[in-house]
Amino acid sequence: MARIPTAPLILGLAGLIPFVWGAATYVNSPLASWGAEALGPRFVGPYVQLFYGSVILSFMSGVLWGFATKTTGARAATGYALSVIPALWAFFMTGGGPTTAAMNLIFGFLGLLVLDFAFSQWGLTPRWWMSLRVLLTAVVVACLVITVI
Template identity: 80%
Template sequence: MTRIPAAPLILGLAGLIPFVWGAATYLSDPLAQWGATYLGPRFIGPYVQLFYGSVILSFMSGVLWGFSTRAEGAQAATGYTLSVIPALWAFFMTGGGPVAAGTNLIFGFTGLLILDYAFWRWGLTPPWWMSLRVLLTAIVVASLCTGVFL
């Protein structure tokens, strides 16, 4: 794994804000009250995490689809097929209440990391891809764990 360029690292870390903010408002009642008052109740606790998590899994499907364009033949077909899994997972698995949805997002992001690894091993991603994805996934999963296990 290699050094992550500044732009993807900064943008990737900025993309963690809704996950970390949701965890912080779950853990801090005064912060949750402030957030509900000034941002609205949809933008605190598990609500922001679950909606944003679904969006990001869908976004990552698009990223993997883009990586698939670098492949040919059977590998391209496999890549395109695998690339839709995160979006479908988000669509079908994020109902049933906040604990079930949060648990399924944890599994979704963990599964996405496995797909990231496959695309990286196939040479379809930048060399630094796994360094970025492991970091971001660890923070996303830790943030989602607050709503599922606490």
């Protein structure tokens, strides 16, 4: 795996803050109380994770769409079709309560990692892409698992 450039690494890690914060406030009641009072109740526990997770899956659909533009023909058409799956998954699968939504986000992020791998194998991503995506996905899934258990 290739070395991740500094800017994408720092920005990617910063993007984990809502997931880590959500997990921390889920397991720490005093922190959750402080967060709810200071930031509002939707910015603590599973609420912040679920909303932000849906946003990120949708964002990643756009990233994959951008990668699909780097090819042509049937591969491009396949890339475009696959790129919409994370956003549709987030839209249709994050209802039904926090536990179900968190489980579906876990499956969504793991599925996204499979799509990342496919786009990487097709040579459409930077060489360091999978190094970044594996790291970020591992943290996101770990944080969401805390909400599920």
